[in-house]
Amino acid sequence: MINNKKPSVLGLKRSFGFGDRLGLATPGHMDSIAGKPFSGIFAQQSIRELNRTNRQPSDVINAAINAVEQEGWVQPWGADADHLQNREDVFRMANVGYTFYTIDPSNYVNNTADLLSPDVLQDIYQKLISQNKLESSDLLERYLGVSYQIADSINLTFDDRTVLLKAIFKYGNALKYAKKMYNWICEACHNNPYEVEISVDETDTPTTPLEHLFIGLELKRMGVKVVSLAPRFIGAFEKGIDYKGNISEFEKQYIQHAAIAKYCGPYKISIHSGSDKFSIYPIIGRISGEQIHVKTAGTSYLEALRVICITDILLFREVVTYCRSRFNKDKKSYHISAELNHIPERVEDHDLEDWYLSNESGRQILHVTFGSVLVGGKSSDGKPFKDLIISNLLKNDQLYREVLQKHLGKHIDLLLSETNS
Numbered sequence: 226m227i228n229n230k231k232p233s234v235l236g237l238k239r240s241f242g243f244g245d246r247l248g249l250a251t252p253g254h255m256d257s258i259a260g261k262p263f264s265g266i267f268a269q270q271s272i273r274e275l276n277r278t279n280r281q282p283s284d285v286i287n288a289a290i291n292a293v294e295q296e297g298w299v300q301p302w303g304a305d306a307d308h309l310q311n312r313e314d315v316f317r318m319a320n321v322g323y324t325f326y327t328i329d330p331s332n333y334v335n336n337t338a339d340l341l342s343p344d345v346l347q348d349i350y351q352k353l354i355s356q357n358k359l360e361s362s363d364l365l366e367r368y369l370g371v372s373y374q375i376a377d378s379i380n381l382t383f384d385d386r387t388v389l390l391k392a393i394f395k396y397g398n399a400l401k402y403a404k405k406m407y408n409w410i411c412e413a414c415h416n417n418p419y420e421v422e423i424s425v426d427e428t429d430t431p432t433t434p435l436e437h438l439f440i441g442l443e444l445k446r447m448g449v450k451v452v453s454l455a456p457r458f459i460g461a462f463e464k465g466i467d468y469k470g471n472i473s474e475f476e477k478q479y480i481q482h483a484a485i486a487k488y489c490g491p492y493k494i495s496i497h498s499g500s501d502k503f504s505i506y507p508i509i510g511r512i513s514g515e516q517i518h519v520k521t522a523g524t525s526y527l528e529a530l531r532v533i534c535i536t537d538i539l540l541f542r543e544v545v546t547y548c549r550s551r552f553n554k555d556k557k558s559y560h561i562s563a564e565l566n567h568i569p570e571r572v573e574d575h576d577l578e579d580w581y582l583s584n585e586s587g588r589q590i591l592h593v594t595f596g597s598v599l600v601g602g603k604s605s606d607g608k609p610f611k612d613l614i615i616s617n618l619l620k621n622d623q624l625y626r627e628v629l630q631k632h633l634g635k636h637i638d639l640l641l642s643e644t645n646s
């Protein structure tokens with residue numbers, strides 16, 4: 226039998242990322258994919274999440290390894306060093322054996338491209354070249370006017386100079402940085418197997434199919450081999466709730482994104498902020514076929530809070546009160562629609578689960594405050610919430626497993642609902 230106690234690479238087949246901020250969710254995550262054509266990434270954490278939860282890269286991977294050993298899990302599984310932005314963090318994650326590296330060059334993405342006139346764009350393009358911010362100085366000549374037969378019925382052409390200049394301005398420097406990061410990953414992992422994702426999901430404007438094509442072609446040209454790519458899709462992928470936007474428009478663009486991923490890679494499309502995007506999962510699953518990766522994290526934390534709500538309503542109420550006090554501050558780094566006044570201040574015990582774990586605003590109030598709750602948040606008698614939540618989950622491990630299986634199993638089932646698997 227293969228030794229799957231350690232994480233490994235998963236390749237181009239369907240995979241699902243299960244972020245676990247408390248380190249106790251893997252058994253429930255396993256239950257949700259057992260027997261399904263999905264591989265699990267049981268360890269998945271970004272540096273930002275590590276900081277917000279006061280954990281080390283090894284804590285995350287060890288929590289998953291322990292669960293794998295205890296449960297006797299024999300399928301391959303992965304470990305995602307999510308949203309990496311610099312060299313130091315690449316090595317930090319590689320040192321403890323992560324297998325999946327997500328390059329996040331978003332600090333180098335220029336979000337103002339859409340606002341600029343053709344003349345200004347032309348000037349900026351010359352500047353980018355003279356400042357050596359592009360990986361190649363002939364991007365305009367290389368792509369302008371060129372057509373690509375992406376699929377039988379999809380032909381994309383860089384026929385508009387301004388549109389191409391925008392793509393270069395928006396992503397050119399980020400691509401150069403992504404190549405740098407890719408080289409660091411190769412160096413840090415040297416003989417160990419690894420796979421790489423590029424994520425541009427955290428940008429202000431959507432990645433158009435033509436921009437995706439530009440990114441995909443450039444990655445290929447630069448020799449940056451990715452297993453998946455996370456575009457920023459149209460509509461809103463807010464944390465912890467369903468997709469917001471026009472579903473048929475989403476589908477139209479998704480067909481192109483998936484075809485571009487096949488053409489330029491093949492690589493998988495990666496769906497970030499994948500928690501609870503139930504209305505589009507059947508579409509994503511059908512169009513992607515096997516080449517799909519989905520990342521979730523917040524939703525497993527919310528299911529942990531559901532266990533608290535069911536088993537210790539007083540603690541849950543204290544957590545809720547604390548989250549409300551933190552919300553306006555903590556929401557700042559997120560794109561969410563929730564406001565405190567969407568939820569009444571006084572809620573009866575038996576309505577708390579509905580208001581805070583079904584209602585979208587309630588979910589987001591609990592979601593964005595996770596870092597505060599887990600680091601520094603205390604109950605009225607001075608005990609850290611983190612300790613209280615963990616000891617509750619250990620006591621109610623079966624229930625935690627069941628709610629995770631139900632909730633994440635629903636994600637998996639919907640992704641497969643319009644496929645033949």
Ligand SMILES: [Zn+2]
Binds near residue numbers: 308426427497498
């Ligand atoms: Zn992301």
